[in-house]
Amino acid sequence: MADQNHDIALMAHLMRRAGFGAQYAELEERAAKGYDATVEELLNPEVNPHGMDLDVAERCFIEWSHQTRGVPEYFAFRMINSRCQLEEKMVLFWHGILCTADSKTQSYPTSYDEIEMFRELGMGSFRDLLVGISRDPAMIFFLDNCLSHKGAINENYGRELLELFSMGVGMDGEFNYTEDDVKECARAFTGWTIANNIPGQPYGRYHAQFVYNPEDHDEGTKTFLGETGNFNGEDVIDIIAKQPATARFISRHLYSYFISDEAQVPSWMETPPKDPETIKMLEDEYFRSGYNIKAMLRVLFHSDAFKNARFQRVKSPVETVMGTMRLVGDWTEPKPGFEFIFDEMKHMGQELFNPPSVEGWHTGQEWIDGGTLVHRINFTADFVGDVNQPGVREIINRLADVGPLLSPEQMVDTTCLLMGHYELADETRQMMASSLEKGGTIHTDTEEFGNRVSELLQMIVATKEYIYA
Structure with a gap:
């Protein structure tokens, strides 16, 4: 009995971290299957087990039409109902790092394409994911790369690609790149833009499309992170992907998201990892696997650091709300009123599709203050106090x-x-x-x-x- 309880407790820990929690019956089912088998199932999601396709959702909820609004609610619905819990958890992970915000883009169809790109590439090669986000119309518009031209560069995307998306400002007290690297990076991405917008009326907004304009691309020689050549955007990403700083950056993000709250990202240059041994293990796997995120996750979930890190992370508002829904068994099928669930996450400090800045959300203890804590307790207590759930x-x-x-x-x-x-x-x-x-x-x-x-x-x-x- 003690061994069985240990197995179920470990499975509960895995499902809280690699998903949004699970009811006890599911924990028993997964524990009987075994920890290793469950990890592999999570790492290799099925094709369509997410509860409800978007086109079906739009027939159940007219207000969810991707032509108008509702994509955040659909994202939340999938977190509750998808059997592929890790896939949805990784979408949320990348949404908090490779950040765009609807407050600027104002195009849910384009944001939906970005989320689908995270689902497709989020557990594959980090190099391919960086290419994907660099071609993402929402990101191109959000960070103004559509305003960056040969001979008149806009540095926004080049800077954030290095600072917040891949390497970080510095590591072990040393800077990872220079201002010249930012400029050369921006030059490499000239010509990566989006097609002209289709008018939003009378039928609503449509998906924006990536366009490469060779006439607007800077073909000059560039020197970036110590290498010289006629680089384009993909060449720059190839150079970024092989940097030790990139392995450290991704490893610390995965550690903080799945194992234990780390220091906030802006302090990483001067603040060493809290668990250097585990970070080094993840860095080694990053290079061994050819920058493969799934391989890094497999190492992470089988590590002692992960298995022994129960209740060492403050739940985000999304984790709190989605975990409550999965615990009480609500919203397993369409019904009116889901906007209330989405709004509660916003009141707790995390609005999907609207992170506070390109830096994303600050996590850990910063999720909690007097107001957000009251919202957490009241929301959760209302649902678990309903004996009809x-x-x-x-x-x-x-x-x-x-x-x-x-x-x-x-x-x-x-x-x-x-x-x-x-x-x-x-x-x-x-x-x-x-x-x-x-x-x-x-x-x-x-x-x-x-x-x-x-x-x-x-x-x-x-x-x-x-x-x-």
Whole structure:
């Protein structure tokens, strides 16, 4: 029994990090399949197991039409329902690094193409992903590369490609590139632009298209990161991909996203990794695999650092909301009102398709302040307190199966287990047990029992422990 609980606890940890959580029945199913097999299933997603195709969604939700709005809601719906949880988690990962914002682009069809590009390339070669984002119409418009011309460069994309998308400003106290490298990078990407916009009326916006204009490309010799040649954008990306700084940059991002909160990106030049051994292991795999993200993830999920890092990351607002939906079993099919779910993430500090800047969202403890914490607790408590939710009913029924009577401690411990093996501090656990004891003997065969379970669930999600994944 102890081994079985350990396997399920490890699976719960994997699904919180490599996905958006799972109900206990799914954890049992995956634990029976085995950790290694589950990792491989997550790394190799199926073709169409995401719950609902966009064209079907648009027939169920007219307001979700990609010609007008609704793509963020569809993105969120897939996070809840997709069997390919890691694929959706990686889309969110890249959305927070290779950032564009609808506040500027104002074209959901183009943003949707970007998200689909992340799904296609997000676990493949990092070199190919950099080419993909450099050809992405949303990015070209967002960082003004369509305004960069031969003889009159715009440095925005060249700068952010180096600073925020691939290498970072510096490593181990040394700068990774110079201002001249930024200018040469921008020259290499001249001619990478987008086609003229199709008018938005009367039928709504259409997908923007990438265009290469050879007449606007700077064919002159360029010197970039110590190499000289008549470089174009792909040549520059080839040079970037082989830099040690790029391996470090991607490794630290993966570590912070999947293992434990790191320092914020702007401080990485002067702040060494908190776990140099694991970072080095990921860097080595980056080069060994030919810059392959899937290979790096496989090493990460099998590392002791990952397996021992339970509850060391503050959940993002998206993880909080999506995890709650998956726990209670809501929004597994179309119904009115999903915009409320999307808005709650925004109120907690994370609006999909609108990161606060090209730097993305600051993570870790910076997710939490007095206002956002209240939103987290209220939102989560409302859903887990609803005994009509399928996932809440399942927890109630499983607790009842334990026996006709439960001790307060037994009820607290089993409920935490059924929520995904959450771990409470001894003081918190005893406080909850004392609260249950005041309510009298816990009979599992009474009508009152369901309400007592929902009240306990509300207490658990209000703890500081529940903030962490």
